[in-house]
Amino acid sequence: xxxxxxxxxxxxxxxxxxxxxxxxxxxxxxxxxxxxxxxxxxxxxxxxxxxxxxxxxxxxxxxxxxxxxxxxxxxxxxxxxxxxxxxxxxxxxxxxxxxxxxxxxxxxxxxxxxxxxxxxxxxxxxxxxxxxxxxxxxxxxxxxxxxxxxxxxxxxxxxxxxxxxxxxxxxxxxxxxxxxxxxxxxxxxxxxxxxxxxxxxxxxxxxxxxxxxxxxx
Numbered sequence: 198x199x200x201x202x203x204x205x206x207x208x209x210x211x212x213x214x215x216x217x218x219x220x221x222x223x224x225x226x227x228x229x230x231x232x233x234x235x236x237x238x239x240x241x242x243x244x245x246x247x248x249x250x251x252x253x254x255x256x257x258x259x260x261x262x263x264x265x266x267x268x269x270x271x272x273x274x275x276x277x278x279x280x281x282x283x284x285x286x287x288x289x290x291x292x293x294x295x296x297x298x299x300x301x302x303x304x305x306x307x308x309x310x311x312x313x314x315x316x317x318x319x320x321x322x323x324x325x326x327x328x329x330x331x332x333x334x335x336x337x338x339x340x341x342x343x344x345x346x347x348x349x350x351x352x353x354x355x356x357x358x359x360x361x362x363x364x365x366x367x368x369x370x371x372x373x374x375x376x377x378x379x380x381x382x383x384x385x386x387x388x389x390x391x392x393x394x395x396x397x398x399x400x401x402x403x404x405x406x407x408x409x410x411x412x413x414x
Contacts, residue, residue: 203340208235208298211248211339218263218338224254226295234296238413246298246411247339251291252331256281257355257369260334261390266344266373269387271334275379277392283355283369285329288321292412299332301325301408304343304350308404313353313368313395316404327354328405330369330390336405337371337388344388346373350405351393367392370402 212235221228240246258280264271285291308316333352349372357365376385
């Protein structure tokens with residue numbers, strides 16, 4: 198099924214899913230506060246909105262182990278201990294509220310084998326916005342089957358600045374581990390938060406994007 202035509206759970210159901218996973222404890226937001234936000238959200242007419250708690254409350258490193266694929270929990274690659282330092286890029290505005298909606302999500306399969314440097318201007322030129330890594334994780338918490346072998350995605354709205362103010366050339370991505378190398382055999386088929394160079398292409402990675410973001414809470 199296309200990511201643009203799949204059936205979305207209601208925002209209230211998404212709130213309950215986050216609470217069931219313990220994201221309320223991670224974020225410090227009481228479960229009833231998350232439910233209140235969900236009840237007060239104005240869902241776009243398209244009905245394809247995702248409830249997201251911002252990185253300042255729910256960091257990617259703490260959400261990653263909640264992911265599941267093939268019965269395996271998600272993990273962050275060992276050479277990305279600074280995952281939470283990857284922040285929204287210039288031009289991507291994340292609402293400063295306790296929660297927000299992302300709508301019109303696409304996995305970006307049509308851009309597989311593009312580099313992040315090539316994909317970003319194409320996404321923004323189409324009037325869309327790339328996803329942050331926290332948004333990508335939230336999407337998979339609600340719809341785990343979006344992550345398919347050979348059809349995974351990058352989250353290029355998240356980048357890290359070096360001490361000199363330049364962009365770190367790593368770009369975050371979420372895919373399925375083969376259990377090789379430093380990942381370890383036990384991680385085979387597990388959701389993997391890793392990175393790729395901004396100028397490199399990968400046949401199994403698209404570029405997740407959305408139509409927009411709406412504040413709530």
